[in-house]
Amino acid sequence: MGRRAKNKQGAPPSLDAFLDKKEKKTLKPEKKSAKPARAAPAPKRSKSRSDEGLRKTKKARPDEETIPDDLPEVDLEELASAKKTLFDDDEEDAADLDLEDNDEYLDESDEEARARPMFSDDEDNDELENLNAENMEAFSKQLDEEEAEEAEEAELELVQGAAQPRAKVLPSAEEEEEMAQKPLDVTSVRTRMLEIVKVLENFKELAEEGKSRAEYTTRLLKDVCEYFGYSEFLADKLFNLFSPSEAMEFFEANEVARPVTIRTNTLKTRRRDLAQTLVNRGVNLQPIGAWTKVGLQIFDSQVPIGATPEYLAGHYILQAASSFLPVMALDPQENERILDMAAAPGGKTTYISALMKNTGCVFANDANKARTKSLIANIQRLGCKNTIVCNYDAREFPKVIGGFDRILLDAPCSGTGVIAKDESVKQSRTEKDFIQIPHLQKQLLLSAIDSVDAGSATGGVIVYSTCSIAVDENEAVVDYALRKRPNVKLVESGLQIGKEGFTSYRGKHFHNSLSLTRRYYPHTYNVDGFYVAKFKKTGPSTHDITKSGAKEKEALARSEAEEEGIIHDDFAEFEDDEDKELIDKTIKRSMKRKGINPNAKK
Amino acid sequence: MRSLTEEETKVVFEKLANYIGRNISFLIDNPTNPHVFRLQKDRVYYVSESVAKFATSVSRDRLMALGTCFGKFTKTGKFRLHITSLPYLAQYAKYKVWIKPNGEMPFLYGNHVLKAHIGRISEDIPEHAGVIVFSMQDVPLGFGVSAKSTAETKNMQPTAIVAFRQGDIGEYLREEDTLFT
Numbered sequence: 073m074g075r076r077a078k079n080k081q082g083a084p085p086s087l088d089a090f091l092d093k094k095e096k097k098t099l100k101p102e103k104k105s106a107k108p109a110r111a112a113p114a115p116k117r118s119k120s121r122s123d124e125g126l127r128k129t130k131k132a133r134p135d136e137e138t139i140p141d142d143l144p145e146v147d148l149e150e151l152a153s154a155k156k157t158l159f160d161d162d163e164e165d166a167a168d169l170d171l172e173d174n175d176e177y178l179d180e181s182d183e184e185a186r187a188r189p190m191f192s193d194d195e196d197n198d199e200l201e202n203l204n205a206e207n208m209e210a211f212s213k214q215l216d217e218e219e220a221e222e223a224e225e226a227e228l229e230l231v232q233g234a235a236q237p238r239a240k241v242l243p244s245a246e247e248e249e250e251m252a253q254k255p256l257d258v259t260s261v262r263t264r265m266l267e268i269v270k271v272l273e274n275f276k277e278l279a280e281e282g283k284s285r286a287e288y289t290t291r292l293l294k295d296v297c298e299y300f301g302y303s304e305f306l307a308d309k310l311f312n313l314f315s316p317s318e319a320m321e322f323f324e325a326n327e328v329a330r331p332v333t334i335r336t337n338t339l340k341t342r343r344r345d346l347a348q349t350l351v352n353r354g355v356n357l358q359p360i361g362a363w364t365k366v367g368l369q370i371f372d373s374q375v376p377i378g379a380t381p382e383y384l385a386g387h388y389i390l391q392a393a394s395s396f397l398p399v400m401a402l403d404p405q406e407n408e409r410i411l412d413m414a415a416a417p418g419g420k421t422t423y424i425s426a427l428m429k430n431t432g433c434v435f436a437n438d439a440n441k442a443r444t445k446s447l448i449a450n451i452q453r454l455g456c457k458n459t460i461v462c463n464y465d466a467r468e469f470p471k472v473i474g475g476f477d478r479i480l481l482d483a484p485c486s487g488t489g490v491i492a493k494d495e496s497v498k499q500s501r502t503e504k505d506f507i508q509i510p511h512l513q514k515q516l517l518l519s520a521i522d523s524v525d526a527g528s529a530t531g532g533v534i535v536y537s538t539c540s541i542a543v544d545e546n547e548a549v550v551d552y553a554l555r556k557r558p559n560v561k562l563v564e565s566g567l568q569i570g571k572e573g574f575t576s577y578r579g580k581h582f583h584n585s586l587s588l589t590r591r592y593y594p595h596t597y598n599v600d601g602f603y604v605a606k607f608k609k610t611g612p613s614t615h616d617i618t619k620s621g622a623k624e625k626e627a628l629a630r631s632e633a634e635e636e637g638i639i640h641d642d643f644a645e646f647e648d649d650e651d652k653e654l655i656d657k658t659i660k661r662s663m664k665r666k667g668i669n670p671n672a673k674k
Numbered sequence: 675m676r677s678l679t680e681e682e683t684k685v686v687f688e689k690l691a692n693y694i695g696r697n698i699s700f701l702i703d704n705p706t707n708p709h710v711f712r713l714q715k716d717r718v719y720y721v722s723e724s725v726a727k728f729a730t731s732v733s734r735d736r737l738m739a740l741g742t743c744f745g746k747f748t749k750t751g752k753f754r755l756h757i758t759s760l761p762y763l764a765q766y767a768k769y770k771v772w773i774k775p776n777g778e779m780p781f782l783y784g785n786h787v788l789k790a791h792i793g794r795i796s797e798d799i800p801e802h803a804g805v806i807v808f809s810m811q812d813v814p815l816g817f818g819v820s821a822k823s824t825a826e827t828k829n830m831q832p833t834a835i836v837a838f839r840q841g842d843i844g845e846y847l848r849e850e851d852t853l854f855t
Contacts, residue, residue: 384782385815452758458725
């Protein structure tokens with residue numbers, strides 16, 4: 073994709089060229105039919121080519137003088153088309169798509185290659201006249217060579233085209249002041265962002281004299297905050313995870329909702345039967361991809377997908393594609409005892425239960441009592457008979473019960489991977505969250521490790537996952553656990569897709585085996601941002617029989633963190649003012665409930 | 675969590691017998707995978723014995739649910755079946771009613787079963803017996819009580835009620851707040 077993107081950005085087609093291309097697309101079928109019989113219709117082909125070429129001379133010439141500056145539009149298109157997804161079609165479809173893609177690509181590069189050396193047309197025609205059966209092969213070879221040469225030249229030109237005059241992208245101080253007065257001009261901000269990204273990608277050649285990389289980055293971050301509505305802190309945090317252009321893709325992807333997906337409940341039905349019934353109800357769907365046998369992607373539906381008789385009968389559950397992954401990594405076996413430490417609303421728990429075919433035992437825990445309601449609802453609706461739902465702080469394990477074969481910890485997190493689902497994350501997350509949440513996650517993960525039976529014949533596995541992409545909540549937590557519990561190691565997650573976890577990030581170095589963990593981004597796989605790590609417990613530790621509950625663990629972790637200077641006194645303190653407001657509100661509400669007017673004076 | 679007292683067992687079984695009759699014995703006697711009834715707060719759960727044993731390590735106020743919920747005891751000591759018991763009821767059902775696709779949605783919205791919607795019906799249903807309602811694809815949709823015997827329903831008006839609804843799977847949405855805790 074990288075190459076394609078570069079090609080395109082180097083010499084973007086103007087409006088006319090774009091229209092021309094469109095026209096050509098309509099011509100494409102004709103061209104295709106000419107392709108297969110290569111040797112014989114060589115003359116014909118070159119003729120049609122020269123025809124096109126002629127047309128091009130008329131249209132394309134004027135374009136060349138006006139090197140256009142409507143870069144952003146082109147870039148957008150490119151982003152969209154280049155987006156890889158998890159939701160590939162069946163293999164044929166995918167292949168089909170590829171073909172089309174390639175065609176298009178050929179088309180474009182051909183076009184550009186041809187748009188330039190127009191003079192070759194006359195030669196072509198001359199040569200055609202002395203064409204006969206003997207020299208046909210040589211002739212077609214020569215044609216091929218010419219073509220290759222042209223393509224090469226075109227490429228060269230594209231590369232050189234990138235070296236445009238060093239455009240002034242950053243606004244001056246006065247301009248910035250002016251901007252502050254006026255309301256936000258969305259298109260100009262967008263254009264500027266894309267231009268800055270371009271400069272950052274090739275800083276040596278495109279940067280303005282006397283401007284530093286930091287200046288560009290700050291401006292870009294400011295624009296990102298304005299345009300997408302992130303808080304500065306979060307924008308910076310997310311931006312640092314990616315290269316500039318990838319970060320832009322990521323921010324763009326967060327503005328688009330992920331596809332609706334459902335999971336077949338294999339306890340009650342099969343995917344094929346379910347798909348058939350739903351199609352009969354007017355639902356347009358398709359298998360998610362080759363990597364899962366139970367997922368279906370919903371395109372559109374004439375009936376509410378969360379209220380069909382099949383839904384009520386528990387034949388499927390609405391579940392994001394990304395939350396299949398940790399369960400697939402967990403790989404539950406029949407007759408095991410498994411714990412899901414943060415289970416609500418039960419998508420993963422029911423998947424575990426289904427994979428175990430209702431044998432063994434699944435503990436579904438959630439710390440939030442209100443959320444256990446939806447958890448129970450889903451468990452009962454999907455007919456999972458081997459579950460126990462409990463409402464503990466998960467740090468209480470293994471005091472409650474230990475010795476599990478497998479544990480899934482889908483930890484509570486900041487939700488930076490699901491910004492598309494929950495916009496409030498953009499503003500609400502602060503620096504404090506990125507200390508507090510990992511602090512809790514570390515304790516949870518240690519509890520999970522201690523609750524697993526290392527001697528389990530089939531398991532001894534812990535899977536840690538979050539729907540966040542921040543390193544603090546993922547690699548850092550996993551690395552911490554590896555340091556604190558030498559009796560666990562990371563193992564292959566067994567997932568076919570995903571990017572490797574970071575082994576070093578901004579000066580921090582993690583354990584080498586962190587490359588076995590998996591990261592998922594919205595812009596690369598079109599799933600929610602996600603992280604999965606799979607541990608195997610190799611031996612028992614002294615902590616396995618710990619009788620300490622959540623409070624003791626919290627105190628221990630806190631003193632440790634304070635020693636390291638990570639947290640300070642203000643960590644998780646009560647804020648009296650805020651509390652007073654809330655207390656007042658509650659009092660008022662309870663008075664109203666009793667029928668007393670809270671505003672009335674006594 | 676505790677097992678049911680004799681009296682409670684009697685009440686529960688009487689209710690169950692309405693729907694599955696003598697098939698209750700299959701619920702209790704399952705030598706390969708023994709199951710038990712457990713009472714937690716006011717709810718009755720049916721669960722395999724091994725799972726019930728694991729659940730003993732969870733304290734009473736933290737245990738929210740286990741296995742399959744069959745129903746709850748009302749404050750007056752009666753037992754009320756919940757829709758969550760449907761998989762077992764449907765498996766051992768004595769009397770069945772199948773409703774046509776056009777009757778599915780009205781039933782799932784909480785209406786009684788009308789004569790016009792009946793696709794098939796068991797032959798020997800007496801009056802006021804527990805029946806399980808299925809869709810034509812044999813998907814259990816709910817349960818109820820027959821209004822008339824099978825023979826009498828033959829000469830009824832299309833708009834007449836064949837079975838009074840007692841529970842339907844639409845409750846998973848309608849009663850979400852009260853059904854589970």
